[in-house]
Amino acid sequence: MPHPFRLYGRFLRTYMKTQLEYRFSFFGDIFVNMMTFVTLYLSFWVLFNTFPTMNGWNYWEVVFLYNLNLLTYATSSLFFWGPMKQLEHLVRSGEFDQFLVRPLDPLKLLVFRQFQHTFIGHIIVAGTVMVLCTIQLEIHWTTGNIAFLLLCVLGGTLIQAGIIITAASSAFWVVRSGTVVDISIYAIRNFINYPISIYGRSIQLLLTFVIPYAFVNYYPAAAFFGKDHAGSSELSHLYSYSSLAVGAALFAAAVWIFRRGVMRYDSAGS
Amino acid sequence: MSIIQVDQLTKTFSRPIRGTGAIGAIRDLINRRYEEKTAVDHISFTIERGEIVGYLGPNGAGKSTSIKMLVGILVPTSGEVRVDSEIPYKNRRENARKIGVVFGQRSQLWWDIPVSETFELMKCMYNIPAVDFKRNMELFTDVLGIQDFMHVAVRQLSLGQRMRADLCAALLHNPSIVYLDEPTIGLDVVVKKKIREFLLEVNAQRQTTILLTTHDMSDVEKLCSRVIIINNGRKMFDGDLDRLKSDYSAGETMILHVDHEIGLDRDISHLGVTDFTYHPESGSIQLRYDKRQAKPASILAWFMERTAVHDFEIKPAEVEDVIRDIYQDSTSCGLGEAQ
Numbered sequence: 001m002p003h004p005f006r007l008y009g010r011f012l013r014t015y016m017k018t019q020l021e022y023r024f025s026f027f028g029d030i031f032v033n034m035m036t037f038v039t040l041y042l043s044f045w046v047l048f049n050t051f052p053t054m055n056g057w058n059y060w061e062v063v064f065l066y067n068l069n070l071l072t073y074a075t076s077s078l079f080f081w082g083p084m085k086q087l088e089h090l091v092r093s094g095e096f097d098q099f100l101v102r103p104l105d106p107l108k109l110l111v112f113r114q115f116q117h118t119f120i121g122h123i124i125v126a127g128t129v130m131v132l133c134t135i136q137l138e139i140h141w142t143t144g145n146i147a148f149l150l151l152c153v154l155g156g157t158l159i160q161a162g163i164i165i166t167a168a169s170s171a172f173w174v175v176r177s178g179t180v181v182d183i184s185i186y187a188i189r190n191f192i193n194y195p196i197s198i199y200g201r202s203i204q205l206l207l208t209f210v211i212p213y214a215f216v217n218y219y220p221a222a223a224f225f226g227k228d229h230a231g232s233s234e235l236s237h238l239y240s241y242s243s244l245a246v247g248a249a250l251f252a253a254a255v256w257i258f259r260r261g262v263m264r265y266d267s268a269g270s
Numbered sequence: 271m272s273i274i275q276v277d278q279l280t281k282t283f284s285r286p287i288r289g290t291g292a293i294g295a296i297r298d299l300i301n302r303r304y305e306e307k308t309a310v311d312h313i314s315f316t317i318e319r320g321e322i323v324g325y326l327g328p329n330g331a332g333k334s335t336s337i338k339m340l341v342g343i344l345v346p347t348s349g350e351v352r353v354d355s356e357i358p359y360k361n362r363r364e365n366a367r368k369i370g371v372v373f374g375q376r377s378q379l380w381w382d383i384p385v386s387e388t389f390e391l392m393k394c395m396y397n398i399p400a401v402d403f404k405r406n407m408e409l410f411t412d413v414l415g416i417q418d419f420m421h422v423a424v425r426q427l428s429l430g431q432r433m434r435a436d437l438c439a440a441l442l443h444n445p446s447i448v449y450l451d452e453p454t455i456g457l458d459v460v461v462k463k464k465i466r467e468f469l470l471e472v473n474a475q476r477q478t479t480i481l482l483t484t485h486d487m488s489d490v491e492k493l494c495s496r497v498i499i500i501n502n503g504r505k506m507f508d509g510d511l512d513r514l515k516s517d518y519s520a521g522e523t524m525i526l527h528v529d530h531e532i533g534l535d536r537d538i539s540h541l542g543v544t545d546f547t548y549h550p551e552s553g554s555i556q557l558r559y560d561k562r563q564a565k566p567a568s569i570l571a572w573f574m575e576r577t578a579v580h581d582f583e584i585k586p587a588e589v590e591d592v593i594r595d596i597y598q599d600s601t602s603c604g605l606g607e608a609q
Contacts, residue, residue: 010394094376097338097373102363263345
């Protein structure tokens with residue numbers, strides 16, 4: 001068995017080599033993505049000029065909240081966005097065949113083959129914004145809160161990955177799975193741009209129990225800033241420390257669903 | 271122990287029946303109906319180590335579907351496949367290590383990178399020892415002539431080059447079984463010849479088992495010691511080429527070069543001749559008959575009594591004719607080939 005990291009390194013090197021042949025487009029991609037998010041943060045700023053707080057969250061707190069979403073989404077997307085967006089096409093055309101004749105798990109091979117460098121831009125933005133938030137909110141970093149945040153980022157990344165893998169795996173059951181992916185990672189994820197306490201109960205429940213995006217940023221950030229939870233019950237305080245567990249469970253479930261899908265794959269026989 | 275064991279293998283696809291027009295489309299939304307299509311229907315065979323087997327059949331016969339079950343891409347509906355005593359779809363990774371796959375219609379290579387990079391990736395993916403890798407590269411580049419386009423990106427290769435690179439990539443890890451789905455499709459004679467020589471060489475040197483589908487009968491004649499013919503998902507024939515010819519190709523053609531025509535209206539069906547044409551420009555008569563019913567000697571004698579025969583030749587049936595006969599025998603109903 002080849003060492004997976006060594007193999008991934010090999011794939012990554014090959015990918016970078018082909019991408020850097022077009023250096024301008026490589027850095028251009030990253031720059032354009034960075035600009036998109038700078039604009040988005042500016043739009044928040046405009047919004048907060050009208051309303052100084054949003055359900056008790058000030059501008060920089062909402063920026064921090066959004067930033068957690070962006071950082072975890074981008075980290076997960078470096079690896080999963082490209083292959084998962086492609087899965088519908090691969091399954092429909094039968095090109096997925098080639099992932100099933102290699103001595104490597106098909107999901108791993110999909111991820112290995114396509115790194116998505118464009119998300120480096122998102123990560124640079126998220127890192128910079130994190131520094132700005134630290135200054136503006138006068139966050140005092142301690143070993144405790146650094147560890148907490150890192151575990152939340154890890155959990156959040158797993159949640160983001162779990163959701164996109166699950167959505168994309170629908171390709172094995174339905175024809176237009178691309179729509180399922182887009183709704184999950186764009187439309188529904190947009191809900192967590194703001195504190196979910198501003199929404200009605202049903203949306204809060206949806207984001208907690210069905211598509212658990214709330215564990216990506218809302219619950220951890222609420223604990224981080226000592227905010228009152230949406231529907232603050234004893235149980236919901238536990239949510240703030242559950243991101244990693246939710247992420248691990250969701251990711252495992254997603255891998256399981258993907259494998260179930262592979263068993264149904266009919267190689268363009270339909 | 272046979273290296274490939276296939277027992278009562280069956281694959282059924284269920285596909286939606288689509289209505290026509292707007293009303294049909296709306297009806298489909300509400301109540302989607304499915305129909306079952308059996309692409310592979312209780313097929314059984316075994317293949318021994320080192321055999322080269324041609325897996326033949328008309329389009330839509332179920333060839334690709336069977337191969338996809340053998341390599342582990344598809345899960346059978348029922349029946350069993352064992353390759354080197356493992357079940358391919360259950361042990362995909364272990365199975366993949368032992369097999370090489372080339373699908374003529376679809377490259378396994380990575381589109382954007384040079385051929386040499388692909389080989390390096392294969393080396394890493396299959397953990398090929400440096401010594402083996404070097405030896406294989408030398409052999410393969412030599413026989414297949416790959417060095418000319420080693421550093422060209424895959425998408426810029428011609429069909430023949432791509433196929434050679436694909437073959438090379440599929441064999442680098444010394445697989446014990448190689449599956450080839452239409453490996454010579456669309457290639458010119460020179461490349462075809464190279465590929466055949468290469469396959470024979472690999473088979474001879476390493477006892478590599480080869481299973482190939484093709485529509486090119488010269489592939490079959492030059493490569494295969496045995497053929498399996500399927501149609502409509504069922505096995506029609508399994509045996510060596512000679513037996514195929516003797517069992518099915520009783521048809522022969524006799525050509526007589528004669529001085530003058532001898533009345534085409536005469537009834538010679540009592541001789542067992544099924545088809546009879548006279549070509550005035552070459553002064554030849556062409557006769558077809560079934561070897562089991564007619565005696566070539568008595569046909570010849572009958573003509574020599576009536577005209578001067580300068581020369582004659584007898585042509586046995588081509589494999590192509592034989593197989594066409596088998597295809598036509600089994601009444602065909604269309605089932606689009608699963609690619």
